[in-house]
Amino acid sequence: MDRELVSPNLFIVGAAKSGTTSIHNYLNQHPEIHMCTPKEPHFLINKEIGVNRIPSGVINSEEYYDLFYKGKSLTYRGESSVMYLMYPEIVIPKIKYHFGDDVKIIIALRNPIDRAYSGYHHVRRYNVKETNENFLSAWNVCEERYLQDNLMTPASRYKTLGMYYEQVKKYREEFDNVKIVFFEDFKHNSQNEMDSIFCFLGISSILVDQENKYMVGGWNWTNNYVKNLLVSKNKLKQFFKFVIPFKKLRKLIRNRLVDSYSFKTSEMSYIERKVLKDYYEKDILKLSKFLKKDLQHWLS
Structure with a gap:
């Protein structure tokens, strides 16, 4: 396989x-773009942060390049490993070494206060x-806990994930083609923001199908046993896959369990x-100055 093509x-x-x-x-709806599945292979950081922290992550290089094979004849082949922003010192040199400087980088930013709460x-x-069933309890121990437990996901680093200034600065300084998308603008008018992204990529705009809603939050578990049963890998889960081979039926049963053992999270x-x-205040002000964008509403 010619790696340059994929x-x-x-x-x-x-x-x-x-x-x-x-x-x-x-982006994956565009005829000139292939976005990989899984969305977040995290190949460029998995070995450095610990291979057990992201169970769905890709470790093998051949497996990683295979993710983009379907896009070998297209203009863009992309991935969306969202922990890359937090590890610029690992990711940037690897992108430059393996893929060169002429790549396109997209960074989506959300008010770090809301991002942390949603992330938790x-x-x-x-x-x-x-x-931790209490947000501030989890917040207070998140960094220490991450260092002590090599199975803890980097997504649990609620504090560091929102310290955007240094992270964004490093990407902007090292790459010429970096597009910043603000979550609030994207939520308000997704098509307008996608048009801006297509323009940044130098390809024609398309009307994106927004019917499907992705990663809808706002709920959590009332029963940890049911959570562990549905979330973790276990023999009972494998048994149900065997006795109920129909994926749609399993999904229906899972959704019923979620409805029965979940609650709407509070503001x-x-x-x-x-x-x-x-x-976050100091970091937000530094980011605002660096990007020349008023972010005062993040602090209001």
């Missing part, structure tokens, strides 16, 4: 919980290692928001 040249590097799944899938609930939903409390505002 090398990725488009990277959505983050941030997590900032609309990247929608952007990834909308996402990890609570889909990762059995997050056992951030005043105290929670204040704690995070105090933590």
Whole structure:
């Protein structure tokens, strides 16, 4: 296989919980773009951060390049490993070495305060290692816990994931083609933001199909046993796959269980928001100055 023909040249590097799944899938609708499945192989960081931290991550280089084989004749072949933004010191040299400087980088940014809260609930939903039922309790221990537990997902680094200034600065300084997308703008008018992305990529715009909603949050588990059963790999889960071979039926049963053992998450409390505002304020102001964009609304 000629790796040059199947090398990725488009990277959505983050941030997590900032609309990247929608952007990834909308890009994949374009006839000149192939976005890989899985969306987040995290190949460029898996070995460095620990191969057990992202179970769905890709380790083998041949497997990684195979993800882009279907796009070998297209203008763009892309991936969306959202933890890349947090590890520029690992990712940037690897992109340059393996794929060159002439790649396109997309960075989606969301108010880091809201991103952290959404990120916590996402990890609570889909990762059995997050056992803190209180957001601030998880927030206070997240970095120390990550260092102590080599099975803890980097998505649980709620603090560092939102420290955008240095992360964005490094990507902007090292690559000429970096597009910043703000979550609030994307949520308000997704088609307009996609048109801007297509323009950045130098390809014709298309009307994206927005019927499917991706990674809809706003809920969490009431029962940890049911969560562990549905989220983790286990023999009972494998048994149900054997006795119920129909994927749609399994999904229906799973959705019924989720409906029965979940609750709608509450909005951030005043105290929670204040704690995070105090933590992120300086970084937000530096990012605002660097990007020459008013981000005061993130602190209001």
